[in-house]
Amino acid sequence: MSDRAEQEMARWLREATHGLPPEGDILARAELVAHYQDAVEAYRLQGKGPDAAHDAALSDLGEAKTLRRMLRRVHLSAGARLVAGLLETLRMLWRKREIGGTLLFGLFVLGATLVDYTHTVAYSRHLDPVVPVALLIVLIGLITERSLRPWCYAPFGYLLAGVWGWMFLAGPGWLSKLPFWRLAGPLVLPAVVLIGLAILGIRHARRSSKLRISASAWILVGLWLGLGMLEPDFWGRGALGYTGFRTVVGTLVYTLWAASVSLPMVAVGLFGARDGGVAAAMIPLAVQYAGFRYFMMPVHPSHAYASSSPPPLTGLQALLMYLWPVALFVVTPLWVQRARSARGRAAALIVPAGTLIASAVLLGVFGQHSGFEGLAQVAWVKYALSLGQSASLLVLAIVLYRQFEGRDRATVVPPNAIEGLQQFGGA
Amino acid sequence: MNVKGSLPLLILDTLARGASYGYQIAKEIRTRSGEVLAFQEGTLYPMLHKLEKDGLVEAYTATVDGRERRYYRLTEAGSRELTRQRRAWQAYAHAVNAVLGVSS
Numbered sequence: 001m002s003d004r005a006e007q008e009m010a011r012w013l014r015e016a017t018h019g020l021p022p023e024g025d026i027l028a029r030a031e032l033v034a035h036y037q038d039a040v041e042a043y044r045l046q047g048k049g050p051d052a053a054h055d056a057a058l059s060d061l062g063e064a065k066t067l068r069r070m071l072r073r074v075h076l077s078a079g080a081r082l083v084a085g086l087l088e089t090l091r092m093l094w095r096k097r098e099i100g101g102t103l104l105f106g107l108f109v110l111g112a113t114l115v116d117y118t119h120t121v122a123y124s125r126h127l128d129p130v131v132p133v134a135l136l137i138v139l140i141g142l143i144t145e146r147s148l149r150p151w152c153y154a155p156f157g158y159l160l161a162g163v164w165g166w167m168f169l170a171g172p173g174w175l176s177k178l179p180f181w182r183l184a185g186p187l188v189l190p191a192v193v194l195i196g197l198a199i200l201g202i203r204h205a206r207r208s209s210k211l212r213i214s215a216s217a218w219i220l221v222g223l224w225l226g227l228g229m230l231e232p233d234f235w236g237r238g239a240l241g242y243t244g245f246r247t248v249v250g251t252l253v254y255t256l257w258a259a260s261v262s263l264p265m266v267a268v269g270l271f272g273a274r275d276g277g278v279a280a281a282m283i284p285l286a287v288q289y290a291g292f293r294y295f296m297m298p299v300h301p302s303h304a305y306a307s308s309s310p311p312p313l314t315g316l317q318a319l320l321m322y323l324w325p326v327a328l329f330v331v332t333p334l335w336v337q338r339a340r341s342a343r344g345r346a347a348a349l350i351v352p353a354g355t356l357i358a359s360a361v362l363l364g365v366f367g368q369h370s371g372f373e374g375l376a377q378v379a380w381v382k383y384a385l386s387l388g389q390s391a392s393l394l395v396l397a398i399v400l401y402r403q404f405e406g407r408d409r410a411t412v413v414p415p416n417a418i419e420g421l422q423q424f425g426g427a
Numbered sequence: 428m429n430v431k432g433s434l435p436l437l438i439l440d441t442l443a444r445g446a447s448y449g450y451q452i453a454k455e456i457r458t459r460s461g462e463v464l465a466f467q468e469g470t471l472y473p474m475l476h477k478l479e480k481d482g483l484v485e486a487y488t489a490t491v492d493g494r495e496r497r498y499y500r501l502t503e504a505g506s507r508e509l510t511r512q513r514r515a516w517q518a519y520a521h522a523v524n525a526v527l528g529v530s531s
Contacts (some may be wrong), residue, residue, distance in 0.1 A: 016469065024476075031449055031472050031497055039468075040449040060453075062467020070473035074480065 005054035009036060015064035019295040026074035036061060045050065108133055134158045186351045434466060434474055436516060439501065439509040442484060446500035449475065475499055483508050 013032060017025045039057035040050075048056065060068075072081050110131050134155035141152035150158060335348035435494045441447060441455050452475075453468040483505035489498050501509070524530065 027497075028472055030495075032469060034448075034494065034496060035450045035468065035472075042454075060467075061469040064469075066467060067469040070470055071476075074473045074476045193523065302437070345465075 002050060002054070005051060008058060009033075012061070012074075016067045018068060019088065020071055020075050021080075024071065028071055028075075032061065105134070105137060105158075130158065206298070287369045342411060429528070433516065434470070435478060436509070436512045437464070438474060438478065439483065439505055441514065442499055442501045443506065446487075446498045448496045448498050452499075460483055478505070 013029055017028050020028060039060055042054045043049070043056050044051035072084060076084060109130050112133075119298065120260050137155040138148070138152045138159060141149050331352045332348055335344075335352070433509055437456050438452060444517050445457075447455065449468075449471050453466075453471055455496045456464055456466075475484065475486075479486055479499070481504075482502060485502050486499050489496060
């Protein structure tokens with residue numbers, strides 16, 4: 001038997017008998033191996049080559065998953081089957097933790113939002129409950145994997161979205177009084193971020209073309225920055241006078257600064273994409289979500305909320321808020337996992353979030369969306385710009401995913417995979 | 428053609444002709460049906476284990492040509508169950524044929 005055949009059969013056996021009690025496991029393995037050996041022998045006698053005989057014999061045995069379900073029904077009690085099913089789900093989530101981690105985080109965000117829809121926690125000088133959990137997930141990831149693995153990307157994006165705002169908007173009072181932070185801050189941060197990105201970009205450009213970030217991704221980052229600066233408020237008639245001009249220049253710098261606080265998350269997504277594929281796309285999505293939450297409740301996720309006390313959400317607004325984490329962190333990863341084609345994966349990324357963005361705009365038009373300083377009263381141009389900015393992050397997520405599909409852990413056969421087969425002497 | 432629902436009947440019927448083991452049972456069903464009845468052969472084993480648990484077949488180990496195999500044979504209860512299932516199948520086939528206008 002060739003190495004490939006041996007490994008495939010061992011993997012099939014392990015999958016088919018996983019979770020069975022020892023006596024059932026030994027019995028089923030012995031019979032399945034004997035059946036496989038008989039079938040290979042018969043196919044060899046018909047003139048098939050060793051690999052073709054192996055393929056045919058394995059195909060005759062059928063799907064390991066179906067067999068496992070049937071074997072469990074015979075050898076396990078209903079309770080034991082339930083436990084085995086739960087363990088199986090956990091195992092699947094761990095094996096696909098790029099998806100599973102995001103999913104669990106999304107469920108937690110959903111729970112936290114549902115519990116606090118009246119803002120009783122969020123506006124009582126309490127920290128957003130999502131922040132400590134996100135921090136815990138990232139810490140566990142760093143400790144167990146010794147690097148920031150893709151399954152931590154969503155909580156990491158969420159944390160980053162808050163930390164940057166906290167550092168520069170709601171830092172200690174004495175910090176904001178310093179002239180440096182009031183004047184130089186808006187200039188220093190964009191400069192540091194842009195220079196950092198440029199250095200990283202140059203380093204990547206020197207590597208192989210496969211690792212290079214596509215031009216379209218960079219254009220989208222530019223779009224993200226630029227659209228924020230096209231706000232009609234900056235370019236009104238008042239801008240023609242001296243005072244107006246000063247306001248425009250000052251606001252432009254400030255807007256550049258505001259947009260650049262989001263850039264590090266996008267940058268992490270860009271550079272993490274080499275490893276994580278879809279998981280890297282979760283960083284812009286997490287930022288998107290954090291941004292939306294800020295939009296709905298004008299306080300940043302990582303703040304001890306106290307700056308303002310907006311009225312509780314209306315039923316429709318609350319529904320919209322609940323749908324965001326569901327769409328971004330639950331529907332999207334599950335859909336991505338089930339998608340069979342690049343088109344399907346792209347749809348998984350764009351449809352849930354795109355629908356919600358459109359619904360937010362529609363709600364604003366009908367005056368149901370309180371939004372940032374009452375979006376219901378602002379011009380449609382502003383809607384279009386906000387929509388464009390949000391969409392640029394989404395499209396960036398898609399570009400990242402299409403370019404970097406990530407590594408498929410399932411194709412890696414662990415070295416002990418052939419143990420099961422060797423136990424019965426092999427073919 | 429999928430034989431999922433009727434596999435226990437086919438297994439019992441095959442064992443009524445003599446003790447046999449998994450691979451041989453699968454081969455027998457395939458050959459006797461003119462290669463028409465197809466099923467995932469691995470699923471024979473949970474089915475055999477279930478029949479054994481229900482007391483319809485009993486298993487014993489025998490070494491043939493240097494290979495240890497698990498043979499199954501029909502019990503008394505298994506024979507009665509086979510008769511019952513055969514009758515049920517004939518009634519079912521007769522009814523379907525009547526609807527389709529095919530003579531049985």
